[in-house]
Amino acid sequence: MAFLTLKETITIPTYDNPETCRAGSVTVDREKCNGCGNCVLICPGACLYLAGVGKERKAHMVDKEVPDCMSCNDCAAICKRGAIQADHGYDFGFFYKALHRAEMVPPRNF
């Protein structure tokens, strides 16, 4: 059962504390990524960058404790090679705690 306690309701989380909040995050498959940079162009949170030379040119996630990633998965949609994927949704905790959520699943045709 997911619910908010009184303490959570009245506490505003500190947005930049990695101990209390979990930002979205993406995993780049280094084998599949060819460094085309499409995901970097469209990322609304400016969370991705290209690094490396030649064949080692790959997308990376910025090295911030709490990146601006919101797990929108737009990077996964634009990647033709399926090299990038969001791992989990964001959860800032306390007042903004995510409720009644489960793992990420593609659309299901019942």
Added chain:
Amino acid sequence: MVENVKAEISDSSNRAGEMYGWYEGMEWNPVEKVILERRSVRKYKDEQVPEKLVRRILEAGRFAPSAGNSQPWRFVVVRDGKMLEEMERYVRLRCRILKFLLDWEGGPLGRLAWLNSQLCIRLMPNELHPIPYGAIRLIAEGKLKLFHGAPTVILILMDRRGVGKPMVDVGICGQNMVLAAHSLGLGTCWVGFVELLNFGTKWKKKLGVKWPYRLMEGIALGYPVGQPDGMIARELHEIDWWEEGRKRTVF
């Protein structure tokens, strides 16, 4: 008998992608496909969208359902590149001011900004949610563009005298247009930050935003760069399911 089954299978596969019917495990029909493959597009080509195409998309908005058929919306279409740039600059300046007042991380106000943000977040928990809070910072720093270079923007003004919950009606109307635009090969992105144009008189005057109207949302329209559309994974939501006097939880 075998032939019968075969005929049924081929019959059902023919029906795949058909509208106004359902059988279990059927392929997505065109409307579902448009809904599921729509992504927010944040990189547009310079090519302008034909006028007639925008008019057609606006028709989809006009026929959206609304409480008591109140139609509490008004559209403003902006296709002037210079004007869009000016709007973007205006919003960026507002974001800089907000960042100055609220950013406790590296701002000059320091502790005072932290106290201020604690108060403001409690007063406006939706507007200052961590995600838009991060976006304010990104726009102020110039890392995030407001309209993402879209050549056409539809602004949605809400009539505040609408029936019931006009905000919801405006959202339904906008989504109608977004889905229509996507089905016609365009990319779209909701731009909520146009609300910052309400702070100050310049754009309110120019766009005719006065009582009873309020500028609520913007929809960026244009031809996307690359192929940004596709189905992706999203979180499952817990659903309470009541049937035959008992409750189940489904996902």
